[in-house]
Amino acid sequence: MAEDTEENTGDGAELSLHSAGELLRQAREQKNLSIEEVAKTTRIPQRHLSSIEVGDFDALPGRTYAIGFGKSYARAVGLSDATIGTQLREEMDNQGHAAYQPETSGYSPANPSSIPPRTLALVAAGLGGVILVGYVIWRTVILQPADFDDISGPTEFAEDNTAEVREDGNAQTVGGTQPSATGTVVLTATETVWLKIYDENGERMFEKEMAAGETYTVPADAAGPQILTGRPDALTVTIDGNVVPALGTAERTIKDVGISAAALVARANTSSTDTGDQSDSANPGSTSNE
Incomplete structure (x- = not known):
């Protein structure tokens, strides 16, 4: 039992040595994801994700954005966004990045509620197609003379093609x-x-x-x-x-x-x-x- 306690204490000490960016990078690599794939999933520019991984907060738009980016990154690789957010705050505080604006703005670029569902886009495209076909029929039939041509006329077949x-x-x-x-x-x-x-x-x-x-x-x-x-x-x-x-x-x-x-x-x-x-x-x- 004593050995187990020592091992757990050692793991916790090792985990505390990792920065938020390192944790995110390790989780990404464990899932065999490239940083380009994470950028596509979260819709965050790849350069910002790279800055978070190396802890270069000066390259990010601001404190609130950095935390929002980190949380979205965490969700994409299966980590706790709350834990990563807290660790990012601490790291930025240690580097002198003060909270110039309230962090309750909750910037989350990959929030599904802010992204139009694919079904809605398909429905909109279908409605556009129906409207186009309806217009063509209306233009062709409704705008033509009401009386229909009986097409009978002095035509004849001869003997050739x-x-x-x-x-x-x-x-x-x-x-x-x-x-x-x-x-x-x-x-x-x-x-x-x-x-x-x-x-x-x-x-x-x-x-x-x-x-x-x-x-x-x-x-x-x-x-x-x-x-x-x-x-x-x-x-x-x-x-x-x-x-x-x-x-x-x-x-x-x-x-x-x-x-x-x-x-x-x-x-x-x-x-x-x-x-x-x-x-x-x-x-x-x-x-x-x-």
């Missing part, structure tokens, strides 16, 4: 094979354009503000896919690589327009028939009598 624009602004294919009603439909943005794709039940399939050059492939198994956009003129539509008539030719909102291959081919064929009827009616005397 080479696109050209007629005087009326509608695109048509020239000199190749007619696109298949079961082909793959691809929408390509020629300018920045917002669009929403949904099925016949109103279920959203795709919604985004596409940049120029971005594409969207309409799923082959989609049930009656339709489109809503305020810039149909900013989209090029192809079926198996064949350019088909534009969905619209101006900055005018279209809605509930079918974009399946079958719907696009049927629309183009209907437009072609209507154009032919108008041409015949314009020349009633063109039939020869035998």
Whole structure:
């Protein structure tokens, strides 16, 4: 028992020989932490932590800050902040650093209550994203004319996958094979354009503000896919690589327009028939009598 008492007394004497800075440094090294890691955790400049370790209090902003830094350092390495704070006060008193200001100010740069939680930052970022998307939709849909373009017009398919624009602004294919009603439909943005794709039940399939050059492939198994956009003129539509008539030719909102291959081919064929009827009616005397 006497030996134990002597050993404990010896340990206490050895502990008292260590300064607050040495205790902090030893605790840091036992946890395999670099001073850079402690600086990142406590948000205290590395030079101030180094000054505390070597007891260079003149290099610190002031007595109150030195004690606050020391307490934060202690918490970061698992020591008692109260014990380190008391020892720092004693060491600074011995070096002639008087308490020029009340130490009850409690400066604690790493106090969790003063740091915004990560969850709050993520929520704020999410709200910002929702507001941005809402603004884009409002600008595209609400600010467009209330009446929707039925996109029917004198367009026609010819027999090629080479696109050209007629005087009326509608695109048509020239000199190749007619696109298949079961082909793959691809929408390509020629300018920045917002669009929403949904099925016949109103279920959203795709919604985004596409940049120029971005594409969207309409799923082959989609049930009656339709489109809503305020810039149909900013989209090029192809079926198996064949350019088909534009969905619209101006900055005018279209809605509930079918974009399946079958719907696009049927629309183009209907437009072609209507154009032919108008041409015949314009020349009633063109039939020869035998």
